[in-house]
Amino acid sequence: MCLIIHKPKDAKLDLDLLHSASQYNPHGYGLMAFTGPQKISVIRDQYTHFEALRRAYVHLAKHECVIHLRLRTRGHINYTNTHPFRVTNAIYMAHNGTLDINCRIPGRSDSWHMANDLLQPLLRRNPNIIHAKSFQSYIAKNIGANNRMVFMDADRQKTVIINKSLGTEYQGVWLSNTKWFDSARFGLTAPNCNNGQLASDACSKLKLLGERFGQGLNKLNYCSG
Known part of the structure; x- marks a missing residue:
């Protein structure tokens, strides 16, 4: 399932929380950060070793950054499947x-x-289009309530979070969920894992992303996993 952390520029991430997340998500980590005008720096590894993750975070900690920690559900454990993904020359995406x-x-x-x-x-x-509220709402509706996506746009130096309201704020940082780290240790409550109805509702709503915003693309059929 994974965990995404968004740390604004002036916020500080609790390293104990990062360590806990690294233990729950052993299948790779990736960080992306705005490190200059029209620039995103990315650090990735296909395995999650906390000391390497900590060094990578400290290197980028003074910047706004997004951290993705992977727990594999589909696909091999390798660099190719390690987030974030480069979508355009300026835009990267992480998914939970x-x-x-x-x-x-x-x-x-x-x-x-x-x-x-x-x-x-x-x-x-x-x-x-990624900055258009209508497009963001359309993606959120069609990927369903069990998914989050975070985009960083180097050209506009902006971060877009899809389904942000379904995540959790903690000490100034945003967490995509409270399931894939020891949330009780940090005073957070893990969600009810019985998401059958949410998944059913999402499956019934899912459509072709390109119908409204682009040319014909493959149909999405969302189910929880």
């Missing part, structure tokens, strides 16, 4: 959740296919 989409390349994750097969054709043609 499971999308039951057409995965045309064996071993590539659903997140990889979402970034490369669905989002890339749209955002390369019109990168500014």
Whole structure:
């Protein structure tokens, strides 16, 4: 399932929380940060070793950054499937959740296919659409309540969080969920894991992303996982 952490520039991330998340999500980590005008720096590894993760975070801690920690559900454990994914020359994306989409390349994750097969054709043609509230709402509606996506746009130096309200704020940082780290230790309550009705509702609503915002793309069929 994974965990995404968004740390604003002036916030500080509790390293104990980061350590806990690294233990729950052993299948790779990635950090992306605004480190200069029209610049995003990315650090990734296909395995989550806390000391390496800590050093990477400390290196980028003075900047606004997004951290993704992976717990594999689909796709191999390798660099190719390690978040964040480059969608355009300026836009990167991290995903938390499971999308039951057409995965045309064996071993590539659903997140990889979402970034490369669905989002890339749209955002390369019109990168500014990611900042449109209507497009953000459309993505949120169609990926369902069990998914989160975070985009960083180097050109506009802005971060976009899909389904942000379904995450949790903690000491000035945003967490995509409270399930994939020891949330009780930090005074946070893990959610009820019985998401059957949410998944059913999401499955019934899922449509083709390109119907409204682009040309014909593969149909998404979301189910929880």
